[in-house]
Amino acid sequence: MKVFEFFKQLLAPVLALYHPDNLKKQGPAQSFGLILLTVLVLMFLMGLWWSREPSLFDVQAAAQKQAEYNNDKMVPGYVTTSTLIEMVSLLRNKSGGYLSNDIMPPSIFMDDMSNWEWGVLQQIRDLSKALRNDMSRSRTQGEDPDLAKAEPKFNTDNNSWFWPASEEQYQEGMVFLERYRHRLAAPKNNTAQFLVGTRNLRDWLEDVAKRLGSLSQRLSASVGQMRMDMNVDTAVEDDQDSIPQINEVEDKTPWMVIDDVFYETRGTSYALIHFLRAIEVDFNSLLEKKNALLILQDVIRELEATQKTVWSPMILNGSEFGLFANHSLVLSSYISRANTGIIELYNILERN
Template sequence: MLGFYHPKTWKEKGLWWTLGLFLITYLIVVLALGLYWSNEPDTFDVSENAKLKAEETKTSIVPGFTTTATLINVANTLLDKPGGYLSNDVTPPGVYLDNIPEWEFGVLVQIRDMARTFRNDFSRSQSQSTEDKDLIIAEPHFNFDSESWLFPPTETEYRTSIKALDRYLLRLSDPKQMNAQFYARADNLRDWLAQVEKRLGSLSQRLSASVGQENLNLGLAGDSSAQQSTPTPSQQYTKTPWTQIDNVFYEARGQSWALLHFLKAVETDFAPVLDKKNARISLQQIIRELESTQQTIWSPMILNGNGFGFVTNHSLIMASYLSRANAAVIDLRRLLEQG
């Protein structure tokens, strides 16, 4: 086989044979890289990650350390997984891949939500308090265009956010730096879970639309005086185009992957709050449902069977897990609201 790549063989076989050899070799390499880059990253232990981060920075683990370290590692994984960050690629094989870029966008949505929560809630004692100087940098840079290839590339902006979070983490664990705080309060956790609830609800609806469904308009339900800007039909049929079914599925899988880690980190940092409300078991139920979304996909493609048909429907299975997780989030928020 190696003899095919010897200059003597090229000379004997001629120009067209040599060009064909290089074309076939190129296609094989691109295909192999594409298959390798399409593997989703494994989950990681958030507690072990926090310990390693504390050892690396020579600091101690304080309330908020685990959640901050988890956010940093999730963002690093987004950029440094096999193939790197693919959503802004303009060359093969990244430009031909669509499942992993959708997975990346799902992870990015949860990173953005968590960074916003850090800036607005976790790091502030009250609504009139000053925002943290590093989180002011981290949050907007994560909201930079996810598909910018150059001037500047997306990766540069996201690494700026990661560096800002690293500085915040160092100040957070330094007892002399009292201007960096993480407030593990029930109301802060409840506000973040409200965002999680909306994300999971939206994903469940989009996944369920893979088979098409008639939806009633509930926009003004429960308020007789409510108004909306433009009239909409009382019923509306929604169905995801078949070309978008796998995109929605992998976006949901990416959001679930990131959210799974954040919830495990929150279980550590908000442990006293959860135990006081006897709510830890509710959080663990959410985690269990999200762990189910990360099972290995044995099918070479995302199947879209119809209802109780002969072929399975991966989107409906994912929607089932996320709906149960969403129901558990609602229950957890109610527990946290109780005195």
């Protein structure tokens, strides 16, 4: 009761400002200014709350919880499928919900979180494609009907606000994944499968390496790099007597795009951490047999380092050895090492 009285006395002067008599006394202009300022402050606070990135979670514990709830058996592939489902659910139900397709403030000003969502969504699309094409069937078998319906749902335009809304399509895709998971875990299952083989994992790792390599390059370009322009004029190329001129061009990320690339990479890394942890569980016997488990764990550790708290109010873009930090280059170093590990893991699986 004393706490309630304390807050009541503390807020009394603030609430008095919005009393109709006080607003009438201040006049239309000042009243409008006060209300506008209040709305802007509330929107700012809401934006801060919605900008919080979700915490990492234990994929095996989350899958076990779902298995107990649905009376399912934990079979190979259950953790990977459950993690994919959980990631889609998190994208829709995190703080503020799915923001990329919002058309009202404060969401339209929160491009950092939209880019974070885009990074997560790309990994959802890649894994759902791999699950449909590689992990759930051999080369000579037909595709799983539920996975064939789920994957196109995740490829809906991420900015679609209405008819169909992006999050509604992702929800439908999640339902198809749940159906596949339920059939996979059924005691007398003969309709769904998850193949724990070298080829089934290798193709997805190749896609991951391409994603990480591209992000590392875009992050490094924050300070600008001189590169050789390999686009030779065809007329010069056909002329045997002429010497083709190779020019240097500067590859530099525009200043307004630097934070977009940074948060897209954070989102990509967030999703990959969980997907790789799930792969570690479902493909554990294969990875141990190939002596590749430690490499995978090193990759996960590098990606976990990308999720450290950013204490700066903005993404800094200092020069390589300048006075100020360059957050993009720091993030690029983690991504590059993780990508090296993914490529090494891919090569081990390919050799064997």
